Amino acid sequence: MKRIIWLALLSSFLLWLAWPPIPYTSFILLFALVPLMMALQELAESERTKETLFLIAGLSFLVWNTASIYWVFNSLNAVMPTIAACLLSLIPFGLGAFLMALSFWAYRKISLKFPAFLADISLIGLWMSYEYLHQTWDLKFPWMTLGNGFSTSAQLIQWYEYTGVYGGTLWILVSNILIFRLWMIWRTKASQQKETPKPSYQKRNVQFLLIALGLWVVLPITASLYIYNDYEEEVNPSNIVVVQPNIDPYGKNYTYTAQEQLSKLIKLSQQKGQVNTEFFIWPETALIGYTEEKDFFLSPNFKAVSHFLDSFKNATVITGAETYAVYPDKKTSSARFSKENNFYWDSFNTAVAIENSPELQFYHKSKLVPGVEKMPFPKLLSVLNPLFEKFGGTTGGYGGQAQPTNLYASSGIGVFSAICYESIWGDWVAEAVGKGAQFIAVITNDGWWGNTSGKDQHLDYARLRAIENRRWVARSANTGISAFINQRGDVVQQTEWWKEAVIKQDINLNSELTFYTKHQDWIVYPFLLIGVFSFAYAIFLGVIFRKKV
Template sequence: MTVKKNYLLALLSAFLLWLAWPPIPYTAPLLWVAFVPLLLALETIMRSDYRKKGTKVFLLSGLTGLLWNTASIYWVFNAMNAVMPVYVAMFVALIPFGLSAVLMAFAFRLYYQLRKRYAIGWSFAGLVCFWIAYEYLHQTWDLAFPWMTLGNGFADTHQLVQWYEYTGVYGGTVWIWATNILAFLVVLSAKDGFAPAHRRKLSAALAALIVVPSAWSLYRYATYEEYENPSNVVVAQPNVDPYGKFSFITPEAQLDNLIRLSESVAQPNTEFFVWPETAIAAQGGYNEEDFLRHPFFPRIQAFLTAYRNGNILSGIESYLIYSSPETPTAREYNGIYYDAFNAAVLIENSPKLQFYHKSKLVAGVEQFPFGGALAFMKPLFKAFGGTTGGYGRQDKPSVFYSQSGIGAAPVICYESIWGDYVAQYVKQGAQFIAVVTNDGWWGNTSGKDQHLAYAKLRAIETRRWVARSANTGISAFINQRGDVVQQTTWWVPAALKQDINLNEEITFYVTAGDYLAYAGCVGSLVFALLALSTRWKRSN
């Protein structure tokens, strides 16, 4: 019966975590207690006389993570299946579904190891550090997918986390774990028969931990005022079928559609037209060094002549040609080398072009994971017709500057879920954030809604407007408080215009970056040494 109860508690935690996750509205506060059932189940295991308790802790917590992840990001399979066979898509989808769960389970397994020797308070401190280290690893290595970072869970309740301008989403992770730990201790103290005064102190601490940050955030939200520095921006949503984009819909027709949509809402003082990811695209892409001579360039400039300070910030499929393999991702074709890019371009009323090459590439789709370490396998992959490098990339973000001096951050697709990466644009002078994406591969699933919601957190962290252009939706404007001011509907051609306020102020988070993650990683090393030393001493 106890084993069954433990599994039911683990399932309850998975259900609460899923229910609290975007885009389900008004449920994010469940995150404050969602881990409590799992912690109770793990406590039962640790106090029992079971054999191999560490394995049971690992499996039970891994089950919770697997169910929560799969239920929340089921749409990943849609995205993979759009560009690869079903069996390959199922395998690649296991990375976000299963790998995250395994890493979560390791955090709990190390927590159990600490509990065998150290007080519960130090053990919980270790658990929080292990969890943060897992989240940071999952946003930095070649299999990165930080979609399920705990702090993202408040994206649809952004009024409660205005303090992300100081902490970023890792502040949310710490907050969620702190409330869950206190809530667990309240329940545990009642079960263990602690004095009522002790329970009241824990309950008061829990209430303060929830109310104080929430109250400060609501006050900040209500009183935050933007400095008026308007710029008129247009976002276009062409609604091009992603399956037809590179086949039966011609590049010329796609460009004409983008121009028509942009003209339908533009005004003489419009300064930026934001077009979605790979909006300027053709089979094989465009040579960046020859694009000025491509027929599309004079067509685009003819459109811009009606807008004195007009700029087009657009996604583009591009490439560069080399005489030798100048980059690790360079491919060889008929004796020449080239890099293909998922890129963004800024086109203005001059011959000047600015390009940005997407840096945060999707593992298995846009990049070959651990390509450097596995470089010796390139001939093997090439012999079997596979990728040997994926897309080229640039290591750091770069800001597009218009002729009038406005700095725009070109953020491509899921780069927008990296808070610290987006903050680096702002450090370099970006006054607003332009997210260009194509969420059409995912279908009409919650993936597109989550992606939009996460952009609200970038607005809060940096206090910058977000102009979001999505091929099939959802396109939107988000203000500096994280409010969605305008948005389109899914799968309809549309264009929006908005006077946004440019901002030059730098938030603490932009300056400090993911300092909480760095501290958590250092703490995880210390606690891991303590946990493993305990295991080593027992084995000797």
């Protein structure tokens, strides 16, 4: 049993070692799951119960998740007391590990009844179904999608412009399965007597697996390096200024008023702004103090920004803001009722486009953090509203949009402004790009996480959006890492952590749509069907009731 536990923990270590932000190690993902698969195989051949198999897999994934995203607790603890933060931390740590372990548990069940080839396909379907579920349901947290692991290796994954991150997940799973099957054959050979000749079919299997593994690993890398070195951006420049005000979100040293914060943003912008600057990108919630959207143009924030833009006639400010909307009736599921004012209202984490005109454009953050920004399963869990309110979370939650929308300059340039957490959704960003965005802005405030790997991972994941859509990314982080990322996914300029900074860059706008932008997560859908049928078989066709693994 000790050997099995150590093998499971070895997979945890390899997965952590390969995970961003550690550079130059992402290739380890191509074999990181093999020790766990070996452990589960040996466990299946022992006298242990099926619960032991699930626990071993769960241990491996829980250790990996905790080591890689420990920083989640920091961000939750920043907005609610420690007890509530601990409870909500179970979503990324415990729930993610549970779903991963469930995929491997069902895979082992399927392997009892089906040939190895079909069982391996079921594993791919089960795992990719888990990833898709964790991207779409109310407890969404796709941070640990396997394909994200290559975000530090842009040169190796240029083909993400066709498949997105699910192509990376498929690459990792198949590679691990092929290596595991080679180990199975080697172990069978080693257990035979020396004088027993090796069957010819076994030799053919080894040759086939070795060739398949070589092609599976080498061809995507070769194609990616070719694309990377051959890729040339069409020259279509636009001057962009990104501001990092470095305002402590905890307010430990000094708490800025709304006017002081805005003055700081303007002062920094003036340092780099020039006559041909077309966009100033400010971070998430840069404009503080909730403002009703229909009267936004009357607010002091709008007047100050408009006055600033008098010196930059061609520019548009894209900034985060706190806004709300009022309704006479309950128009949205997130709307709350104000007894004092006798109306319904929605609050938003908003990106606003302000230019030299009374025209205003709003985009509302719609991929909301479960428990903190949105109550998951609101009808089912409405009984918990008083508890979340007491702990400092939201009860009605923020409002959002059913579909992403772009913000436009008066010149017609379109930008999609992903707000913080949203930048890890490839399909959401691609949908917006497909509607006319010529570059991507990411506005965020990563200071809640502290000086942890979370801020670096968040930056790295933005590189994936650049590759998938072949769009420049201009990233403005209040206290995180602001950066410019080109269409190949290279970080060409970035700021330091916890440093006040302003950077500018002539980026190339792009209107061409990639295959991924047009079709998004097409590669996952066939495997969803396989995963659903595989899990149904494991549950309903009696395998679950066996006492042995």
